[in-house]
Amino acid sequence: MSQKPFEIDPTKPRDAKSVNIIGEGMMRVTFTDPLEDVHTAVMVISGCAWVDTTDGVVLIDTLINKVPAGMVLEKISGKIKYIIYTHGHMDHIGGASVFMRDNPEVIASKYLPDRLEKYQMTAAHRSLINQMQFNLPPIRRPVDYVHPTKTFLGDMTFTLGDKTFELHTARAETDDAVWVYIPELKAAFIGDLMIGVFPNIGNPWKPTRFTLDWAKALEEVRALDPEYVFCNGAGVTYKGKQALDALDANIEVIRDMHDQVVKYINEGMHITEMIHKVKVPDHLKKSPYLREIYSRPEFFVFNTYRWYHGYFDHNPAHLLPRPEKEVMKEIFGLIGDDNKLIKRSKELLENNQPQLALQVLDVLIQADPDNIEGRKLRIELLKTIGDGDKCLMSKNTWFYFIKKDKKHIRSIKAKKT
Numbered sequence: 510m511s512q513k514p515f516e517i518d519p520t521k522p523r524d525a526k527s528v529n530i531i532g533e534g535m536m537r538v539t540f541t542d543p544l545e546d547v548h549t550a551v552m553v554i555s556g557c558a559w560v561d562t563t564d565g566v567v568l569i570d571t572l573i574n575k576v577p578a579g580m581v582l583e584k585i586s587g588k589i590k591y592i593i594y595t596h597g598h599m600d601h602i603g604g605a606s607v608f609m610r611d612n613p614e615v616i617a618s619k620y621l622p623d624r625l626e627k628y629q630m631t632a633a634h635r636s637l638i639n640q641m642q643f644n645l646p647p648i649r650r651p652v653d654y655v656h657p658t659k660t661f662l663g664d665m666t667f668t669l670g671d672k673t674f675e676l677h678t679a680r681a682e683t684d685d686a687v688w689v690y691i692p693e694l695k696a697a698f699i700g701d702l703m704i705g706v707f708p709n710i711g712n713p714w715k716p717t718r719f720t721l722d723w724a725k726a727l728e729e730v731r732a733l734d735p736e737y738v739f740c741n742g743a744g745v746t747y748k749g750k751q752a753l754d755a756l757d758a759n760i761e762v763i764r765d766m767h768d769q770v771v772k773y774i775n776e777g778m779h780i781t782e783m784i785h786k787v788k789v790p791d792h793l794k795k796s797p798y799l800r801e802i803y804s805r806p807e808f809f810v811f812n813t814y815r816w817y818h819g820y821f822d823h824n825p826a827h828l829l830p831r832p833e834k835e836v837m838k839e840i841f842g843l844i845g846d847d848n849k850l851i852k853r854s855k856e857l858l859e860n861n862q863p864q865l866a867l868q869v870l871d872v873l874i875q876a877d878p879d880n881i882e883g884r885k886l887r888i889e890l891l892k893t894i895g896d897g898d899k900c901l902m903s904k905n906t907w908f909y910f911i912k913k914d915k916k917h918i919r920s921i922k923a924k925k926t
């Protein structure tokens with residue numbers, strides 16, 4: 510692996526104990542030339558690559574926005590004839606408008622335009638979830654997407670100068686994935702089908718991802734026996750045996766955990782038990798290709814479960830539930846005492862069960878949202894959980910709610926004065 514993914518260690522955050530992907534230092538771009546005619550630009554969570562041919566340049570992905578994309582443009586010599594989107598996530602298409610001077614053909618999956626439409630339709634919601642997932646400020650301006658000029662499904666090949674570009678669509682992290690193979694270089698550019706760490710198969714905010722198809726797409730890449738694999742945009746480069754080992758580790762962990770989830774669904778196991786029961790196979794737990802620093806196995810389980818299972822968890826109380834707040838109020842009324850809930854939550858925290866404490870305390874928070882002592886205790890619980898969390902997405906979430914609780918306490922105090 511030529512570069513480390515997520516160079517900034519999310520366990521050692523620079524500010525507010527969370528990781529801001531567009532904060533200071535995060536727009537830094539590192540350039541590499543991993544093999545003749547192939548160049549990459551690498552940022553903290555994304556990357557892109559461009560391939561020189563004897564008849565112009567093919568750019569694969571475009572980085573997250575115009576700022577780093579502009580730095581890439583300065584490095585490219587030759588006319589950009591094609592841009593290929595490996596999928597429609599913003600860190601892959603956000604910089605595209607910078608590269609349009611030569612009117613390149615922009616190629617993507619047939620489903621990518623639907624994604625852009627969805628992003629526009631749900632812009633407010635996406636701004637909120639990005640604040641939680643990535644510790645981003647609210648997004649105020651619409652992004653000027655560059656729509657593909659050519660879309661396809663299945664396989665598509667084009668030749669430019671001395672190189673052949675074999676494109677394949679896949680359903681994996683998204684429904685609009687495209688991966689590229691250049692036989693002359695024995696190089697595969699697979700977007701986010703791998704990200705250098707534990708695969709981002711489950712994401713608590715996002716629609717269901719395609720677990721089994723994801724493994725199959727990686728198996729297709731593996732069958733080509735590639736010498737180079739560029740992934741995480743092109744932020745991570747694997748070569749030779751490492752490329753094959755990384756593919757094997759990802760394929761095995763996906764298939765193994767997928768099969769565990771299916772087995773437990775067939776046994777009727779509840780999802781809240783399943784997320785603790787499904788495990789990464791022992792021999793892969795320490796794999797350098799599967800470090801759990803971005804996503805995590807519990808997210809994988811939720812995701813795969815949802816692909817095969819509806820919302821109903823076979824508890825009749827949950828088929829057509831009353832609003833949660835109403836139920837919590839009833840339970841709180843029976844307990845009849847803030848102190849009991851606070852005391853028990855503290856005991857659970859002392860007993861090293863902060864998650865259970867968080868859920869017990871939730872009865873109080875939901876029944877009495879302005880309970881300052883309850884909010885303060887929740888901050889303590891979230892800090893405890895967050896400090897021990899190495900996964901970027903969950904870690905950022907705990908700290909997002911700490912900030913929110915602090916703000917809520919300030920607003921309650923302001924109302925009282």
Ligand SMILES: [Zn+2]
Pocket residue numbers: 596598682701
């Ligand atoms: Zn992605």
